[in-house]
Amino acid sequence: DAGVTQSPTHLIKTRGQQVTLRCSPISGHKSVSWYQQVLGQGPQFIFQYYEKEERGRGNFPDRFSARQFPNYSSELNVNALLLGDSALYLCASRGGNWGTDTQYFGPGTRLTVL
Amino acid sequence: AQSVAQPEDQVNVAEGNPLTVKCTYSVSGNPYLFWYVQYPNRGLQFLLKYITGDNLVKGSYGFEAEFNKSQTSFHLKKPSALVSDSALYFCAVRDMAGANNLFFGTGTRLTVIP
Numbered sequence: 001d002a003g004v005t006q007s008p009t010h011l012i013k014t015r016g017q018q019v020t021l022r023c024s025p026i027s028g029h030k031s032v033s034w035y036q037q038v039l040g041q042g043p044q045f046i047f048q049y050y051e052k053e054e055r056g057r058g059n060f061p062d063r064f065s066a067r068q069f070p071n072y073s074s075e076l077n078v079n080a081l082l083l084g085d086s087a088l089y090l091c092a093s094r095g096g097n098w099g100t101d102t103q104y105f106g107p108g109t110r111l112t113v114l
Numbered sequence: 115a116q117s118v119a120q121p122e123d124q125v126n127v128a129e130g131n132p133l134t135v136k137c138t139y140s141v142s143g144n145p146y147l148f149w150y151v152q153y154p155n156r157g158l159q160f161l162l163k164y165i166t167g168d169n170l171v172k173g174s175y176g177f178e179a180e181f182n183k184s185q186t187s188f189h190l191k192k193p194s195a196l197v198s199d200s201a202l203y204f205c206a207v208r209d210m211a212g213a214n215n216l217f218f219g220t221g222t223r224l225t226v227i228p
Contacts, residue, residue: 004157033215040220041220041221042218042221043158043218045209048214056215058215100165103148103216105159105160107156107157108157
């Protein structure tokens with residue numbers, strides 16, 4: 001079975017631009033979460049969606065937004081990019097919405113903001 | 115608030131020797147704890163988790179972790195290290211108050227010396 005997939009793999013943008021990252025969860029998984037991993041740090045939680053509804057939001061500015069589609073895939077949008085948004089963006093999926101559920105991560109999208 | 119701490123940025127071990135990567139946690143209530151591994155330019159791979167039950171948890175690739183409530187620790191262990199175990203290891207704890215997202219430590223880089 002395919003794991004979590006993300007696209008694109010790499011992305012280079014300039015300050016002020018907007019970016020959209022995409023994620024497809026493991027087949028049958030209904031929950032998708034987004035994390036930001038800045039170089040040298042652990043991942044930080046951005047959003048969680050379950051059954052197409054936002055179920056949680058981390059401490060990120062309103063420039064960050066996301067949505068989940070009927071097929072449970074998800075997009076993360078970041079507007080007005082800043083240099084500090086350069087990071088590896090990770091998507092994770094899990095079957096349900098229980099704390100005991102394991103999150104499985106995709107390979108990530110490396111975003112560079114110049 | 116929940117958090118985990120990984121006190122060692124770097125751990126070096128000789129191939130064939132036992133390895134330990136340390137993690138301590140701070141939560142109110144019973145913790146759900148996870149270990150992930152990250153290889154260069156890759157996403158996170160799930161190793162194991164502790165939810166409840168036996169304090170010794172066995173996971174993928176021969177790894178295990180010991181949950182110690184009195185010391186609030188969840189150290190990752192392997193009896194005999196392989197060169198291929200060299201990677202970045204993250205400990206994480208479930209957010210008890212929110213969307214079941216994960217709070218990650220800052221990571222420990224493990225280097226296994228041939």
